[in-house]
Amino acid sequence: MGHLFRHQEGDAAPPPALANIPAPQASTIDYDWILISGFIIVLTQVGFAFIEAGSVRYKNSQSIVIKVILGLFLTILIWWLFGYGFSFGYDFQTNFMGGTKLGGANWEANQFGNDYTNFVFRASGAAIAVSVLSGAAAERMTFLAWSILSIVYAGFIYAGLAHWTLAKGWLTTLGYKDFSGAGVVFFAAGVAGLVVTVLLKPRRFRFDPNTTLQFQRHSPIYIAFGSILVFAGWLFYNGGIVAQGANSKYTQGLVAVNTLIAGATGGFFAFIIRYFQYETTSLVALSRGIVSALVAVSAATDDMKPWTAFIYGLLAAVFYSVLAKVIPKVHIDDPVEVVPVFLGNGFLGIFLSAFFDTKAGVFYGFGAKLLGLQLLGLLIIFVWVAFFVLITLLILKGFGVLRIDSETESVGIDKAQCLGEAIVFANQIDEAPLVPKTELVKLGNSQIGSGFRPGFR
Incomplete structure (x- = not known):
């Protein structure tokens, strides 16, 4: 029993002072935060799924959620194979696109960087861009076409833009500024959505x-x-870019405050305007x-x-309200309003940053150089993505797999290709014909639990 009383007074050294305990390394804290x-950010996909499912007609709500989730999975896989290497790999001084780190090869985790952590953060950001794009294809594009477009956009088109900007490539070196992707992520996805x-x-x-x-x-x-979920996730999207090792605690807090103020302002004034x-x-x-507003404020x-974030939010609300009214008048069918929300306000954010940026903006006495560079950057993004x-x-389209056929469009993608509608109303009437009883016999019990209830038709 004597060993139980070993640590008597005077028998052992006092415990170390709290001040002498080494603090965690800043780089470790940064990697954990990122x-x-x-x-x-991955969880914001739930928000985008809600937004898009609520924006389409009931008979296509299940299919649009499938496209959001499918886009997420394909983005992760193509980014692991190619996208991350194209974006953050070594470009052999071509300044065009990376050519190393493909498929996870030669990824490193040391005091100079952590490819594994960076992949998680950047791939989740790429998935946001793809989710935005899925809204533009709502109710019309086939699953095959959407899958191919997702792979091409995430693995090549967006990856190239990320290398030029987010990886501090030639466009950033030239002087173009985009904090978290108002241009390279959201404006670009809006341009793709418009096309x-x-x-x-x-x-x-x-x-x-x-x-x-x-x-x-x-x-x-x-x-x-969905919008509230995206709002919450955006705090981590913007905040994750600000690492303590490279930025002051003031900057970390400032980013969060500006994100909150802009989002709240944009929502309130869009409500008032309407x-x-x-x-x-x-x-x-x-x-x-x-x-x-979140899209616009992401520029800087x-x-x-x-107070500048407040102005961003106010102008974003105005910009959205105007574009949302104009777009249908020119017969552009945009159920999720990708063009006014993302293209329009991505442009607005990058444009405004040329005036309000505290380190290079026109209103802070730095001249119009940044304005020219921002407009040039937007033009380059537009041409690259649109082409x-x-x-x-x-x-x-040439292979005949781009758009769903007219019969599928009439009956709804959910019913035609997703084992029944996710939402069915007792009194619903649309242009879809009733399903013959002979067809119901063929369907059998496979429809149980799928939401397909022809008796209510």
Whole structure:
């Protein structure tokens, strides 16, 4: 029993003082923070799935969620194989695209960098870009075409842009500034979305003045839920870029404050604008305003004052409200409003940063150099994305696999290809024909639990 009383007074050295305990290395803290941020960003896919499912008609809500999840999986895989290497691999001084670190080869984790942590964060960001693009293809694109487009966009088109900017490539060296991707992620995805929705053409009868079909969003509540989830995830998306080892604690807090202020301002003023336009409240406008402001403020969240974030949010709400009204008038069918939210406000954010950036902006006495560089960067992004997305879509169209057939569009993708509609109403009536009893016999019990309830038709 004597060993139980070994540590008597005077028999052992006193415990070390708290001040003498080594603090965790800054680099370790940074890597942990970036990794956690990457985990949370992946969860924003739930938010995008809600937003897109709520924005389409009920008969296509299941299929759009499948495309969001499919896009996430394909992005992770193609980024592991090619995208990460193209973005952050060594480019042999070509300044075009990386050529090392493909398929996880020669990844490193040391005091100079951690490819594993960086992959998680950057791949989750690439998945956001692909999710944005999926909204533009809503209700019209085939699963095959969407899968191919996702792979090409994430693995090549976006990866190239990331190498030029996020990996401090030639465009960043030239002087173009984009904190977390207002241009390279969101404006680029908006441009791709514009090309997609124009080439796919509108949904059948969408702009036919004589149609009796309804094209209303089936769940504004889903859109609101999704937008709040995206809002929360955006704090980690912007915050994960700010590492303590390279930035002050002030900058870390500033990024979070600016993100919160911009999102709140955008949502509030989009809500107010819609009320004065139509004398009615709009949950959709409130939700779209949040995301629009988050897109815009991502251009320079670390180099602006909080009052500037307020201005960004206000102007983003105005920009969204105007574009959301104009886009349908030119017969662009954009159910998820990718163009006004992402293309429009991605442009707005990059443009405004040329004036409000505290280190190089016009309003801080630095002249118009940054303005020219920002516009040049946007032009380069537009041309790069539009060209390769268009080529990809034309090839898919040439093989006849781009757009769903008219029968599938009429009955709904969910019913035609997803074992039944996810949401069915007792009194629903659409242009889809009733399923004959002989077909029901063939379907058998495979539809149980799928949401397919023809008896309610």
